[in-house]
Amino acid sequence: MAGNSFGEIFRITTFGESHGKAIGVVIDGCPAGLEVDMEFIAQQLQRRKPGQSAITTQRKESEAFEIISGIFEGKTEGSPITMLIRNEDQKPQDYEHLKEAYRPSHADFTYETKYGIRDYRGGGRSSARETAARVMAGAMAQLLLTKEGISISAYVSQVGNLKLEKDYSELNLSATDSNPVRCPDEATARQMIELIEATKAKGDTIGGIVSAVIQGCPVGLGEPVFDKLHADLAKAMLSINAVHGFEYGSGFKGSSKYGSENNDIYTTDANKKIITTTNHSGGIQGGISNGMDIYFNVAFKPVATLMQPQMTVTKEGAETEIKGKGRHDPCVVPRAVPIVEAMAALVIADHLLRLRSAKW
């Protein structure tokens, strides 16, 4: 109801403010008996962590997470799993100047108006710091998916006007993490890095797109009519800070197509399994996975905090100038890759459990 929970059976609730004591997550509904790979969770957090390279924010966030509950002798025990990261390296003085002014295209104004109170330190609850909690929870979900043979791979496919024109099937997705911008095409990656560095040098920021593919899903994930698999993926993605758009399968381009171009014809593979010859449906038909690859794009707007002066108003409506202090990302998409994967994993894990109730 108050919006801090996600999922129906595999259900997470995140908590914590950017400059409060800690951020964290409770997972309620993770089945018992799953071995917890702490290394894997740490690794996912590491991928989201600021300060990994010259093109990301230099804020130093602790990577140390603590499991508070729900794990017994290395396995999930069926009770709520709580994970916590203490906030460190806080520089609240970097935010003191924001106490009175509303940062453009941030949540300062809307939060203060809605709640009558605002934690102005780094955006408080509205900070992307919250996504670390999602990454921890998503890593737990991914542990389940791995056991089911399901993999999720996200990567950067656009930064500013630089578009990776290749389809995911033409890319070596295991190369995604080999460069700091997380674009699996080395040549494009180099250009993207240059663009981000140039943008940063101007004190500006730039938008981009993360693409993702989910492979190995069984037929049957997704619930008609409102909880269609792609509807839940859309919500998951749009709930990530700075996301302004989502498309799956043929997406916006599909709107220009004829049905005779866009339809996916059924056939059978060598094992007599029913497949489609094309996959404009993006692995989902009628809201339910059909066993083909699920792929989608997530559009991120440019980061709102600029290292340039911008005009704004105070609470009282007086004009004032503001300029970003501290440490911020010039482009959010490289660090968004593990966040997109985490949210996708949460959706799939939840629907895997929901599928268990489809038949008697």
Add this chain to the structure above:
Amino acid sequence: MAGNSFGEIFRITTFGESHGKAIGVVIDGCPAGLEVDMEFIAQQLQRRKPGQSAITTQRKESEAFEIISGIFEGKTEGSPITMLIRNEDQKPQDYEHLKEAYRPSHADFTYETKYGIRDYRGGGRSSARETAARVMAGAMAQLLLTKEGISISAYVSQVGNLKLEKDYSELNLSATDSNPVRCPDEATARQMIELIEATKAKGDTIGGIVSAVIQGCPVGLGEPVFDKLHADLAKAMLSINAVHGFEYGSGFKGSSKYGSENNDIYTTDANKKIITTTNHSGGIQGGISNGMDIYFNVAFKPVATLMQPQMTVTKEGAETEIKGKGRHDPCVVPRAVPIVEAMAALVIADHLLRLRSAKW
């Protein structure tokens, strides 16, 4: 859980199959005391109804809806509101040939695999017939919104490659219903109609885009962090049959922008109200409405049922040819306009009620 409900406080559950006895909706959580304008509900249904013009399906659906519960002496009484439309003009024989074969890009295969059973008559539960229930419920929500001074206007902005390049602010949205394609620009509308007619003549179908704008929202709608207003709008839109994409504010184009271009600067209007000078944020910041117009695009793929032969397989995996019989839309977007409005209204009504719990 099983996906047939939408909303948290203003919560609807739809039911019914395309060729079952009836389709309908229960609204639980509509506040008491609202006067019910039956004419308005009928009118919205009429707008969604097939057979309105030469460019839509000729299936004759009854427009007669019945209110079963929840209304007393013309007002909502706080109990569940149930609305029903009996299915008529059914031609199940049009579907007999689908008993064994899976229609390409339809839900036949996924439903049958998920549930082990399938109502093959017109798609059963997966049919867009279900959206009539949404339109009735959405009309109830719109009655609330009207009282709050909130209006929702959707219109067709693209059919195939024909794009309406104007922004909503340059259009006369009251003209939307003046032509059968529901594009408020008369010249573009004419072209679109021609394109749809030509497509229909070939037995083909074509995709398109519906754009929408919500005006008059208070500041504060939307819940951090998962139930961001745009995340709920995205889910609402992606849950509509044939939708493959959603973007709001600067959307996918915003991914190409610099922060300095995309940010919305705060200022005050003549009444000292805080507003933004531009609105790339699409009226939502940090997931919460900021009082500016909310606008978004919804991408529809081409209708999957073609009046051309297509190859497919049977349940047993044998190849077979299939061809649409009966009455189908060559392009779904004109009739999707009231559906997009209905889903948007449901999201806004729900968040208006949720906002009531934000402060003590």
Add this chain to the structure above:
Amino acid sequence: MAGNSFGEIFRITTFGESHGKAIGVVIDGCPAGLEVDMEFIAQQLQRRKPGQSAITTQRKESEAFEIISGIFEGKTEGSPITMLIRNEDQKPQDYEHLKEAYRPSHADFTYETKYGIRDYRGGGRSSARETAARVMAGAMAQLLLTKEGISISAYVSQVGNLKLEKDYSELNLSATDSNPVRCPDEATARQMIELIEATKAKGDTIGGIVSAVIQGCPVGLGEPVFDKLHADLAKAMLSINAVHGFEYGSGFKGSSKYGSENNDIYTTDANKKIITTTNHSGGIQGGISNGMDIYFNVAFKPVATLMQPQMTVTKEGAETEIKGKGRHDPCVVPRAVPIVEAMAALVIADHLLRLRSAKW
């Protein structure tokens, strides 16, 4: 949120007012593939129906229910199941005198104050007529339970001061329906009937207790810590009109006991299955079923509508006299037996589905 739904996975929403067009229920989450025994549903409705005997209300309710959706070729298809009973034999004139006055111990005053509007005809939404919808849904749930070897038997164990002192294990529960008061002990039943008749003759009403036993449950039903199986049963029972109390296992009597008396010692049966030697725990330990019989008592207050004059006030607070008109039960417990069974079945069916997500 607005309270008309029950259950998490096997989830029902009831709708309809006592003197509206119809009452009904939507079941969302009933697994696909279940054969629907229409005869059984009709039979359960018949058991709840007024006018069965001299000791129940003579209101004639239609027994004709209609399945609107969710069933295809005699089986559940995984989509919402909607069942409807049209209201007939309405005598709204019997209620005209209630338009202004609040009936004592009814919901008239609280509904009108909460909602600002009230359907005064027979209590509107607050009428026990609503329980017919529960009985239909519960019958669907019972069809599932039967397949799992689970049975539910309720019976009347007290009317006024007449208590059946025997434990359920000493009773022949198949005899419950052999008399109109639904007490399986024939001698006690006769006394109860006499008491009810005498009460009716005075224009008065009388309370009673329904006891129930659920047999054949697997170990594992119930979710720690809030959705303990007995907590959900308690809520289910207290949600039935006129119920004022619930106890399971050793219940209120257990509060007088020593631990050494009340504990259930584990042992094994002939098949090496772990069982308990006694069952003061009522088949539930730590909120989770342990495989033993689940039994509980449900306390009903006397029906509030009397055929005697009672003082009350009008909306404006003026004193006035009121007297029941029409047709009312002198004692509600005989007809409550199938309602208790239905609500218990809904709880168990829901937890059977929830159990499917306990382990990976």
Add this chain to the structure above:
Amino acid sequence: MAGNSFGEIFRITTFGESHGKAIGVVIDGCPAGLEVDMEFIAQQLQRRKPGQSAITTQRKESEAFEIISGIFEGKTEGSPITMLIRNEDQKPQDYEHLKEAYRPSHADFTYETKYGIRDYRGGGRSSARETAARVMAGAMAQLLLTKEGISISAYVSQVGNLKLEKDYSELNLSATDSNPVRCPDEATARQMIELIEATKAKGDTIGGIVSAVIQGCPVGLGEPVFDKLHADLAKAMLSINAVHGFEYGSGFKGSSKYGSENNDIYTTDANKKIITTTNHSGGIQGGISNGMDIYFNVAFKPVATLMQPQMTVTKEGAETEIKGKGRHDPCVVPRAVPIVEAMAALVIADHLLRLRSAKW
């Protein structure tokens, strides 16, 4: 779904095992702007704390709670409030002997069967240690209720066969905490203490009843038809460890009454407010509060851990003897008083927020 959350708008999720790192709670949906009285929360925890007197367990639990999130400058900020208590004074060796054996009338057997894994240290998640999280959350809810003029008072009304025969209206409820058994009648309290001490001396335990009264509620709390206020109170109470029964208003005794005895006649008070002359309805009619006092009884079974040898079986079904080690309560009701108050506060706070959506 997995049962660790409670409430719809004011919604809590508790987490933590008895001998894990910590226990805690996330409150999502607490309105913004509420001043947080840390002293009051500490005080409520103190009342639940073991080791307060000779008649409670001597386990030393830390009383130190930490607020992790959701509070800014002393006020709730509308984001999730997380509270944590680190577990200390753990003596896991006290539980080593339970690794293989199932304690009678505990959750050991049911948890292990349900989840395939069991934290045997002090009951793990099933331990009443979890109720400390409820008390913290309940204290937050009580802060809201106090602002609305609503008070909740629970007290011990029965220990074993010692019953306090007085009605709450005859008692001085402010005296409840003046004795360790929390019975507001001094003479009865003394007898109860003696009984508990004698029971403890035998290594035995004993059950009891907690009664409670809620005063100052507005008319309108509770939602028809399933979320009746008393149904939610029943579930709340039955979800507390060791509770076997709940009754409100005339309760089980009401089942023996005639309608003419049990009905509450409406009248008006000096201020023309509509009240009832009696209150057998326990302040709730049709599931909705009527403004009168809400009162109820909660039956607790005797604590299952005895300091006497008991027979049981191992996982493999082998017979074995078991005896409580460590520190346990001989009678749980004195410490249950603040837990009952906390759960009642959570129900009322939630329904206060739900009431905000009743009318347009």
